[in-house]
Amino acid sequence: MSVTKYxxxxxxxxxYLAHTKEHPTADMVYMQIRKIYPNISLGxxxxxxxxxxxxxxxxxxxxxxxxxxxxxKAEPHxxxxxxxCGCVKDLEMESIDHINEIANANxxxxxxxxxxxxxxxxxxxxxx
Amino acid sequence: MSVTKYxxxxxxxxxYLAHTKEHPTADMVYMQIRKIYPNISLGxxxxxxxxxxxxxxxxxxxxxxxxxxxxxKAEPHxxxxxxxCGCVKDLEMESIDHINEIANANxxxxxxxxxxxxxxxxxxxxxx
DNA sequence: CCTAATAATAGTAATCGTTATTAAATTATA
DNA sequence: TATAATTTAATAACGATTACTATTATTAGG
Numbered sequence: 001m002s003v004t005k006y007x008x009x010x011x012x013x014x015x016y017l018a019h020t021k022e023h024p025t026a027d028m029v030y031m032q033i034r035k036i037y038p039n040i041s042l043g044x045x046x047x048x049x050x051x052x053x054x055x056x057x058x059x060x061x062x063x064x065x066x067x068x069x070x071x072x073k074a075e076p077h078x079x080x081x082x083x084x085c086g087c088v089k090d091l092e093m094e095s096i097d098h099i100n101e102i103a104n105a106n107x108x109x110x111x112x113x114x115x116x117x118x119x120x121x122x123x124x125x126x127x128x
Numbered sequence: 129m130s131v132t133k134y135x136x137x138x139x140x141x142x143x144y145l146a147h148t149k150e151h152p153t154a155d156m157v158y159m160q161i162r163k164i165y166p167n168i169s170l171g172x173x174x175x176x177x178x179x180x181x182x183x184x185x186x187x188x189x190x191x192x193x194x195x196x197x198x199x200x201k202a203e204p205h206x207x208x209x210x211x212x213c214g215c216v217k218d219l220e221m222e223s224i225d226h227i228n229e230i231a232n233a234n235x236x237x238x239x240x241x242x243x244x245x246x247x248x249x250x251x252x253x254x255x256x
Numbered sequence: 257c258c259t260a261a262t263a264a265t266a267g268t269a270a271t272c273g274t275t276a277t278t279a280a281a282t283t284a285t286a
Numbered sequence: 287t288a289t290a291a292t293t294t295a296a297t298a299a300c301g302a303t304t305a306c307t308a309t310t311a312t313t314a315g316g
Contacts, residue, residue: 005263005312026303041266046303048264064190064243068302078231080239092234099224103206103246106220111208112248115192118231120240133283133292154273169295174274176293196273258316265310272303281294286287 009033009040010048017058017072023079023088025069063088064117082122089122137161137168138176145186145200151207151216153197191216192245210250217250 012033022028030045049070052058059071063081069088071079078091096116104111140161150156158173177198180186187199189207197216199207206219224244232239 002263003313007264007311009265039266041268042302043267043304044265050304062190062192062194066190066196066302068194080231080235080237082237083240089237091231093231096227096230099227099244100246102224103208103219103221107208108251109208109210109217109254110249111246112211114244114246116227116242116244118228118239118242121238123236126237130292131284135282135293137294167295169297170273171275171296172294178275194273259314260316261312261314263310263312265308267308268306270303270305272301274300274302276299277297279294279296281292283290283292285290 007048009037009044010051012036013045013048014052014057014072017052017070020072021090023061023069023071025067029070061088064119079117080122081117081119082125083119084121084125087122087124091118135176137165137172138179140164141173141176142180142185142200145180145198148200149218151189151197151199153195157198189216192247207245208250209245209247210253211247212249212253215250215252219246 013029016029016032017024024032026042026046026049029049030040030042033040033045049058049060053060053070057074059074061069061071061079063069065081065086071090073090078093080089080091081087082089097113099116100111100114103114141157144157144160145152152160154170154174154177157177158168158170161168161173177186177188181188181198185202187202189197189199191197191209193209193214199218201218206221206224208217208219209215210217225241227244228239228242231242
């Protein structure tokens with residue numbers, strides 16, 4: 001019902017997410033945006049991140065360590081979680097939707113999709 | 129260093145998890161155990177659930193809606209999340225470890241494993 | 257270009273799930 | 287049984303997130 005109005009703060013958040021590979025947490029976004037809008041409030045950051053996630057413009061990543069991160073890349077893709085340094089990275093890989101059929105084989109409900117996180121050691125941590 | 133001593137409360141929690149298919153949250157466990165030990169404290173429940181999860185005797189399930197649930201079945205297996213009623217179920221299915229290789233193909237780090245949740249409509253919700 | 261309507265904000269308080277603290281109770285050991 | 291160590295209940299504290307509210311920013315119409 002209510003019309004979405006423009007806001008510089010929301011635009012800055014979107015812009016930041018679009019240009020970083022960091023997969024930042026809400027707090028990390030807050031820290032960054034404060035450099036441009038020093039008195040943006042944390043609540044504004046949370047509200048806009050959820051707003052954008054609801055609209056499908058950004059992705060919310062429920063990492064397995066309890067932390068929530070955000071990804072400016074809206075298109076579905078898989079994520080990698082480094083068990084060593086805790087970083088989160090996008091994975092370039094083909095679809096694995098065939099696993100839905102495997103799961104469906106002995107299940108009497110209806111499987112519509114899956115969420116998969118891969119974990120291990122990131123490229124940087126492998127070098128050390 | 130420290131030796132683990134027996135406690136009836138911990139035993140009751142383990143017992144409860146071993147015999148339920150509910151995949152309860154910490155609070156649900158608390159509610160149940162209170163029927164046996166009316167003045168068990170929520171902190172005791174949390175401490176023991178984490179203790180058991182650390183020892184690998186139970187599993188901690190980080191559902192994608194932000195809630196954490198527990199599973200008395202220690203052996204690795206996949207879970208199903210119902211988008212309709214929110215229930216969590218065990219899936220009987222073969223290993224899909226081959227997806228690790230798919231993910232590794234264009235990744236310069238080292239993929240050691242994956243966490244996958246399947247979602248859709250559970251058997252009960254399909255009937256309605 | 258003003259003005260009115262309304263959405264978004266900053267600042268703050270409140271909430272929720274979880275963890276930390278501590279004196280007392282329980283369990284293991286000698 | 288006495289002693290040492292662990293676990294508990296009760297409560298306080300914590301961190302992440304959401305709710306509230308008066309003020310500010312954005313937008314549409316005259």
